[in-house]
Amino acid sequence: MTREIQQKLRAEARNLLEKGKVDRVIGYGAGSLKFATTPLIISDKANADRLVVNPFIHNNLSVFLPDLCGKVAIVAKVCDARSIISLVQNKQIAREDVFIIGVPCSGIIDLAKVQKLTGLDRDEIGDMSWKGDKVAVTFAGGSKEFSAGEVLAGSCLGCDCSGFQEFDLVIGEIKTLAGGKDLSRNKIQEMEAMSPAQRWEFWKNEFSRCIRCYACRQLCPVCFCERCFVEETEPLWVSPLPKWQDNLIFQAVRMMHVAGRCTDCGECERACPANIPLGILTGKMEDIVEELFQYRAGMDKDAPPLMAAYQPEEAENLMR
Amino acid sequence: MTISDISHRKRYLAEGNVYLPHIAVIEKIIDETPAVKTFHFNFKDEKLRKEFTFESGQFGEYSILGTGEATFCISSSPTRRDDLECAVARVGRVTNALHRLGVGAEIGFRGPFGNSFPLDYMAGKNLVFVAGGIGLAPLHSLIWNVLDNRAKYGNIDIVYGARTPRDLCFKYDLEAWEKDSSVNMTTTVDREAPDWQGNVGFVPAVTEKVAPAAKNAVAIVCGPPIMIRFTFPVLEKLGFTPAQMITTLEKRMKCGIGKCGRCNIGEIYVCRDGPGFSYEQIKSFRSDEY
Amino acid sequence: MKKIKKQNAARLLEKWQKEFTVFVPSKASGVAQMAVWDGQDLAFLEHNRNTVIPPKANFLPSIQKMFGFRKEEGGYVLEPTDEDPPKQLLFGIHPCDARAIAIIDMVFKDAYEDRYYLSRRQNTVLVGMACTSPYDNCFCTSLGFGPADATDVDIMLTDIGDSFLIEEITDKGKEVLAGAKDVMAATPADEKKARAVKESAKARVSTKIDTDEIGKRLPLVFDDRKFWEEISAKCVSCGICTFLCPTCYCFDINDEMLRDGSGARYRNWDCCSFAVYTKMPTENPREDKWRRVRQKVYHKYAFYPELFGIIGCTGCGRCIRQCPVNWDITQTLNSLPAGTPTKKQETQKSS
Numbered sequence: 001m002t003r004e005i006q007q008k009l010r011a012e013a014r015n016l017l018e019k020g021k022v023d024r025v026i027g028y029g030a031g032s033l034k035f036a037t038t039p040l041i042i043s044d045k046a047n048a049d050r051l052v053v054n055p056f057i058h059n060n061l062s063v064f065l066p067d068l069c070g071k072v073a074i075v076a077k078v079c080d081a082r083s084i085i086s087l088v089q090n091k092q093i094a095r096e097d098v099f100i101i102g103v104p105c106s107g108i109i110d111l112a113k114v115q116k117l118t119g120l121d122r123d124e125i126g127d128m129s130w131k132g133d134k135v136a137v138t139f140a141g142g143s144k145e146f147s148a149g150e151v152l153a154g155s156c157l158g159c160d161c162s163g164f165q166e167f168d169l170v171i172g173e174i175k176t177l178a179g180g181k182d183l184s185r186n187k188i189q190e191m192e193a194m195s196p197a198q199r200w201e202f203w204k205n206e207f208s209r210c211i212r213c214y215a216c217r218q219l220c221p222v223c224f225c226e227r228c229f230v231e232e233t234e235p236l237w238v239s240p241l242p243k244w245q246d247n248l249i250f251q252a253v254r255m256m257h258v259a260g261r262c263t264d265c266g267e268c269e270r271a272c273p274a275n276i277p278l279g280i281l282t283g284k285m286e287d288i289v290e291e292l293f294q295y296r297a298g299m300d301k302d303a304p305p306l307m308a309a310y311q312p313e314e315a316e317n318l319m320r
Numbered sequence: 321m322t323i324s325d326i327s328h329r330k331r332y333l334a335e336g337n338v339y340l341p342h343i344a345v346i347e348k349i350i351d352e353t354p355a356v357k358t359f360h361f362n363f364k365d366e367k368l369r370k371e372f373t374f375e376s377g378q379f380g381e382y383s384i385l386g387t388g389e390a391t392f393c394i395s396s397s398p399t400r401r402d403d404l405e406c407a408v409a410r411v412g413r414v415t416n417a418l419h420r421l422g423v424g425a426e427i428g429f430r431g432p433f434g435n436s437f438p439l440d441y442m443a444g445k446n447l448v449f450v451a452g453g454i455g456l457a458p459l460h461s462l463i464w465n466v467l468d469n470r471a472k473y474g475n476i477d478i479v480y481g482a483r484t485p486r487d488l489c490f491k492y493d494l495e496a497w498e499k500d501s502s503v504n505m506t507t508t509v510d511r512e513a514p515d516w517q518g519n520v521g522f523v524p525a526v527t528e529k530v531a532p533a534a535k536n537a538v539a540i541v542c543g544p545p546i547m548i549r550f551t552f553p554v555l556e557k558l559g560f561t562p563a564q565m566i567t568t569l570e571k572r573m574k575c576g577i578g579k580c581g582r583c584n585i586g587e588i589y590v591c592r593d594g595p596g597f598s599y600e601q602i603k604s605f606r607s608d609e610y
Numbered sequence: 611m612k613k614i615k616k617q618n619a620a621r622l623l624e625k626w627q628k629e630f631t632v633f634v635p636s637k638a639s640g641v642a643q644m645a646v647w648d649g650q651d652l653a654f655l656e657h658n659r660n661t662v663i664p665p666k667a668n669f670l671p672s673i674q675k676m677f678g679f680r681k682e683e684g685g686y687v688l689e690p691t692d693e694d695p696p697k698q699l700l701f702g703i704h705p706c707d708a709r710a711i712a713i714i715d716m717v718f719k720d721a722y723e724d725r726y727y728l729s730r731r732q733n734t735v736l737v738g739m740a741c742t743s744p745y746d747n748c749f750c751t752s753l754g755f756g757p758a759d760a761t762d763v764d765i766m767l768t769d770i771g772d773s774f775l776i777e778e779i780t781d782k783g784k785e786v787l788a789g790a791k792d793v794m795a796a797t798p799a800d801e802k803k804a805r806a807v808k809e810s811a812k813a814r815v816s817t818k819i820d821t822d823e824i825g826k827r828l829p830l831v832f833d834d835r836k837f838w839e840e841i842s843a844k845c846v847s848c849g850i851c852t853f854l855c856p857t858c859y860c861f862d863i864n865d866e867m868l869r870d871g872s873g874a875r876y877r878n879w880d881c882c883s884f885a886v887y888t889k890m891p892t893e894n895p896r897e898d899k900w901r902r903v904r905q906k907v908y909h910k911y912a913f914y915p916e917l918f919g920i921i922g923c924t925g926c927g928r929c930i931r932q933c934p935v936n937w938d939i940t941q942t943l944n945s946l947p948a949g950t951p952t953k954k955q956e957t958q959k960s961s
Contacts, residue, residue, distance in 0.1 A: 031936040033747060038936035039844040059935060063846065121659060122931070123746040209641050211663075211672045211879065213849035219934050231886050233413040241864050241878050242673050271934035273662060273850050274641045337725045339676050339875075343686050364685065385679050385686055385875075386867030411891035426685045545893065572890050574863045577722040580880070581860030582888050584905075585895075587913040592721065606832055609888075609895035609905075 005103060005172045006053040009075065012101065012169060014048040016073050022099055023070030026061050027051040034122055035111055039064065051075070055130070058108045058153075060265045062221040066092045073099040077108075078161040078174055082263040082298030083221040085166050089298070090261055090305050092224050102167035102174050107148060107156040108266075109135055112275065114151050118144065154187070154279035155266030158286075166301060187280050188287070203248055209274035210247035212240065216268035216278060217254060222261040222297075229253060255281050260289055260306025263298045338577060341383045341428025342368055347403055349423060352489040353482075356454055357419055358395065358407040361427060374398055375436030376461040377568065377596050381576045382406065382418070383428025390414035391573040393595075394432060395457040397464035404429075407457040407489060433576040434595050437462050437540065437566065446474035448532040450551055452523045452543030453482050456489050458568050459542050463497070470502060477532040481508040481523040485516045506530050524550040534559030541567045545610075552599055562600035569595050569602075569610050585610045611796040611804075612776040618792035619655055619774065623647060623701065625790060630699035630735065633668060635661050644668055644700060654702050658739055660748075660926055664856035665700055665707045666714060669730045672853070673878045676726065676863070680872035695730045699786070702739040706750045706924040708762035710856030711736070716918045717859055726877075735786050738763030739774075740804075742811045749817040749925035749940055757815060758808035768804040775804040819943045821911075821921060827946040828912045834947060835900065841942050842903035844935045849881035851929035851937070857910070857922045860887075882906055907942060 013025045028051065029040030035056050041064065042048065053075075061074055062083040076084060081100050088095045109128055114137055115121060126138035134145045135152075149157065167174070191199060214230075217223045229237045230250055238253065239246045255262075264286045269278040289295055293314075295306050348360035363369045379393045390412070396405035410419045421427070437458075447466060451459045466473055478497055482488045488507065497505045508519035508526045519526055523543065532539070539560055541551050548567055555565055571583035571590040578592030586607035588594070602610070614622060626632050627647065635654045636645035643663035678689040715731065718724035741757035744750070750757055760766035764783035767774040775796055778784045787793055831837055852858045862880035867873035880887060882905050888896045896902050914922030923939075930938045 032930065032938040032941060033936055036936045038938075041843050064844075121745070206640070209639060211849075211853050213853045213881070214884070215846075215848035215850050215934055218846040218848040234416060236413065239864065239866060240862065241866060241876050267934075271848070271850075273854060273932050276640075337677075337690060338722045339724075339726070340688060340690055343688070345685075383865075383875075386865050386871070386873045388865045389863060389875075428686075570890065571895070572888050574861070574880075578720065579717055579722070579724060579859070580862070580877075581882065582880070584909075584913070586908070587916045606829075609901065 002053050002055070006051070008171045009053055009101065009103065010048045010051050012171065013042070013051055013073065014045045016099065017043070017045040017048065021071070022073040024068060025051070025073045025075075026064055026068070027075035027101075028053065028057045028059070028061075031056070034125070035109075035128060041068070053103055055106065055109060055128075057103070057105070058270060060219070060221055060267045062087060063219060063267070065098065065221075066224055071097050071099065073101055075101050075103055076167075077103060077105040078164055079105075079155065079159060079263060079265045081164060081166060082161060082296075083265055084298070085301050086222055086261045086263055086298035087224070088301045089303060090222070090224070090308075095301055099168045100166060102170040104172040104174055105156075106130060107152040107159070109151050110153040110156075110270070112270075113153075114146070117146060117150065153266050153270065154277075154283065155264050155269075158185070158264060158283060161299075164299060185283065185287075187277065188284050191280055191284070204244055206276045207247040207251065208244040210242060210244070210251075210276060211274060212242040212247065212250070213273060215271040215273065216251070219267040219271040220254075220258065220262075221265070221267070222258050222263075223254065225257070229257075251276075251278070251281065255285055259285050260293075260295065261297050262286065263296075338430070339575070341381070341385075341389075341430045343426050344404070344429045346421060346423055346425050346427060349421075352407060352491075353487045355411075355487075356407055356409045356489055358405055358490075359418070359421075359427075360396075360403045360405050361429070362403045363429070364426070372404075374404075374432035376439070376465045377434070377436040377458055378432035379434050379576070379591075379595060380406070380429050380431030381433070381573075382408075382414070383430075384414055384417040384421070385426075385428055387417040388414045389428070389430075389574070390418075391576060391591075393458040393461070393568070395460045397461045397468065399465050399468035405460075407454060407460070409454045430576060434591055435593070437465075437596055439465070442466070442538050443472050444474065444536075446533065446535075446537040447476050448537055448539040448555075449476070449478045449480075450523060450527055450539060450541045450543070450555075451478075451480045452547040453487060454489060455543030455547070456480055457542075459540060460490055460493065462540065464493075467497075467500070467503070474536065475504065475532075476502065477504045477506070477530060479506045479508070479523060479527045479530055481510065481519075481521075481526060483510045485509055485513050485518075504530070522550070523547050524554045527551055528554045528557070531558055534561075534564065537564060539565045541565060545570070562603055563598055565599035566596060567599065567602070569597060571595075571610070611801055612778070612787070612793050613770070613773045613796040613800050614776060614790075614793050615773050616655055617772075620652055621792055622790055624649070626699050626701075626735075626786065629786075630697045633665075633698060633700045635659075635702050644703075647701070657743075658702050658704075658741075659743055659745065660704055660707070660741075660928065662854060662928070662932065664710065664854060664926070664928065665703055666710060666856050666859070668698060668700060668734070669711065669727050670714070670859060670861070670879075673876055674726060676875045676877055678872070678874040680870075693729075695733055697733045697735075698730070699735040699737060701737045702767075703736055703763065704741045704926075705738060705755060705757060705759040705762065706741070706748070706926040707856050708736055708738055709750075709753075709755060709759070709924045710926070712762040713857045713914075713918075713920060713922055713924070714859045716920070720918075735765070735782055736763040737783075738766045740766065740768040740808055740811060742769055742807060744811060744815045745927050745931060747817050747927040747930045747938070747940070748815050749819055749927065751812060751815040751925070752817075752819045752821060753921055753923060753925045754821075755924075756808075757811040768807055770800055770803040770807060773800065775800055815925075817925075817927070817940055819925075819940050824911055824943050824946060825915070827948060828908065830948070831946050832904070832908070837947055838900040838904045841945075842900040845883070845899060845903050845937050846935060847883045847885065847899055847902065848934065849879075849883055850932050850934065851906070851939075852881035852883055853879050854928045854932050856924060856926055856928070882909070907939065911943065 016022045024043045028037040031038045060080045087093045264282045343364045344361040350358040392406045395407045573583045574580040578589045583590040632647040633644040634647045642661040718727040764780045766777040860880045861877045910922040
């Protein structure tokens with residue numbers, strides 16, 4: 001199945017470049033690590049055969065779009081495509097400069113979760129593959145099966161992109177993962193059940209591991225500010241020192257800044273080398289945005305950016 | 321010519337912790353331009369005040385405790401040791417905080433760091449000083465150093481320019497140098513300005529007009545990178561070899577002692593190997609990241 | 611040589627705990643790093659792979675207080691904090707990470723001694739553990755040593771089944787083993803077993819680079835902008851590879867002030883991947899991403915060897931494993947074009 005899609009994708013990419021319809025194609029290439037792919041930016045049709053599609057196309061490639069000039073075709077899972085549209089909504093890229101190639105996705109297996117469940121490192125795992133609605137993990141001396149809820153990335157569990165209409169081309173069949181939303185909210189519900197003091201303690205513990213590598217920000221497609229507030233020194237909004245308080249402030253402000261343009265794609269959590277569960281924050285924020293404004297970022301390219309538009313019927317009257 | 325040829329490396333290998341600043345008190349503040357102030361300061365510790373030595377061209381790390389540290393050269397001459405001076409342009413967090421301080425306020429100082437201008441090499445030669453804007457600060461130290469030992473050197477040309485008359489630093493010293501018959505002083509501003517009777521034109525062009533002779537001369541050029549880039553070719557045209565031209569490079573610095581990493585140009589660390597370099601050295605750098 | 615039964619290893623750690631703060635590889639905090647031994651966890655005796663946060667953090671923490679200050683009647687008073695850091699023992703450190711510490715020692719000893727780093731270094735005992743399960747992307751054997759190299763530790767342990775073989779490398783190592791009741795003399799059979807374990811570990815390091823060839827090619831490709839632009843295209847300029855690199859030592863210095871006017875100066879890890887790292891008020895010599903990626907590669911493989919005579923990389927593979935876009939330095943190093951010398955390089959060579 002994926003092999004077929006991969007062949008079709010390569011042919012389409014070759015064709016787009018050959019006909020001069022795009023200047024570049026950005027997709028996934030083979031990674032040097034097990035269970036990894038790597039972003040691949042090509043402008044020569046001879047390189048089209050380096051494109052791959054497999055269950056490990058985890059990166060949200062839209063992060064590269066604002067820096068690429070010319071017309072770009074981009075390989076996108078449906079969640080990534082929402083980020084692309086969010087960039088369009090926020091005037092970071094022009095819709096006509098992007099050619100969105102949709103590829104099917106059965107959910108990204110979260111390697112960190114599998115590692116935690118099995119106690120194995122990446123290179124100690126033999127294989128991970130879908131077996132019906134379960135994920136089979138093999139390793140030296142055995143194998144185990146896990147349910148999707150156990151091993152899928154948090155953002156995949158909440159995947160609900162029905163109604164997304166913006167692909168320029170679809171290879172295979174795009175479907176959103178039905179019935180996963182509740183599972184994705186487990187952690188958020190756990191958090192909501194905590195007292196404020198417990199929650200404070202939880203995040204204090206999590207953010208004490210943050211080393212301020214800013215991978216969350218750098219991987220985030222909608223963290224597109226030319227100058228991030230953490231780099232401002234006059235005034236100094238937040239200390240660059242990696243103390244847990246400042247780490248928490250940094251992330252809280254970042255979350256506020258991306259509210260209404262974040263699509264909960266999960267890249268920030270996946271990138272975090274300190275395993276901080278940022279998906280709890282992005283998921284909760286998406287819920288709040290939806291509840292307060294009935295707004296989902298990246299669904300409608302013509303919808304104005306949430307935080308840049310005011311509707312007279314909004315609940316808050318501070319603008320009136 | 322190598323780094324060690326051109327520079328006298330006087331290292332401040334103080335006892336103990338080289339990251340601990342010495343507390344100094346601001347004794348006088350001179351408003352040079354709307355954006356530049358010169359701070360005269362002295363160490364609180366009496367022993368240090370007596371024993372502290374430095375050479376023209378060296379720099380220090382200046383602290384506003386609670387705000388941070390920034391790097392500036394020492395703009396006074398070691399021949400005039402009543403106090404130390406640094407001329408500071410207001411450009412960022414630390415310099416803004418420094419500009420808000422008044423006489424009597426305490427600052428921290430670490431240094432002196434880096435190499436110094438090669439006085440031995442310059443002795444007996446004709447000297448050409450070319451500076452732009454706040455780039456006069458390191459040369460201010462050197463020029464007074466040279467003038468206080470006038471007999472050791474040959475002819476002295478000074479070309480100094482700024483964007484407008486208001487942006488000229490050390491106006492009181494420019495006057496003194498103007499009056500000094502042993503100095504050929506040329507001051508210029510970029511554009512015509514009311515009440516300005518002096519030269520008009522960019523520093524490289526004015527240097528070309530002044531046309532100092534290259535024979536047995538050394539040119540010391542300090543200023544914004546763009547000015548330096550255009551002045552070197554002019555001097556070359558006048559017959560100066562790259563080894564006869566010296567400048568100081570400006571880089572973002574934190575530690576001042578070659579550890580924190582950011583001031584490198586290839587394998588060269590400006591804080592540790594510079595900040596003074598001959599144009600010949602600069603030309604030999606593998607990297608153009610300066 | 612000596613040995614200790616695995617079941618007695620905990621007693622040895624307990625003995626050391628009386629004199630040292632004992633650090634062991636641990637995942638208890640939520641990320642694998644050297645952590646103070648809790649006296650219970652012994653998982654690292656059986657399963658010991660490279661921590662995510664490198665042990666450099668024990669000498670150059672991600673945030674380190676340099677001194678405190680407060681304002682009194684007569685002016686500022688500084689309160690230095692570098693005096694006498696607690697004695698620490700790092701247990702189970704791998705040869706690559708020990709080599710990395712030896713590499714950054716050079717910077718912190720160079721010209722101006724760095725008291726914060728060196729005082730911690732002097733107060734530390736390194737108990738190494740031969741690495742028996744290198745990752746598939748480790749490449750230490752290409753850098754002049756191997757997963758069982760004992761050069762840079764005080765004591766070296768090798769897992770030989772029910773026991774650890776013990777090699778005393780330095781006087782410091784001998785000292786801390788003196789009087790340890792459970793330590794016995796090793797037999798020739800034990801030593802033979804250890805040799806076999808070490809050999810097999812070495813054979814398992816499968817990723818290779820050719821440092822001689824890299825040394826020849828790097829001087830020729832510095833100005834090959836097209837190559838560096840291509841190589842860096844997928845880099846997102848985060849700090850993961852730098853912060854998790856055991857030999858990256860660059861730091862920033864920042865102050866913190868409390869409302870009462872007292873405060874402290876700290877240093878914290880900094881990173882040449884960040885554009886702000888070199889940013890000056892008017893210009894930035896490494897604004898371009900390709901320049902920053904080039905800087906990273908050259909610092910390790912060209913500048914460091916030129917300054918200190920050793921490559922600033924130990925092949926631990928963290929930068930590859932943790933990179934969110936799978937940027938792989940070995941691929942870059944192995945794909946350096948042969949290149950032709952530029953005019954400038956030719957003149958430099960002949961002069």
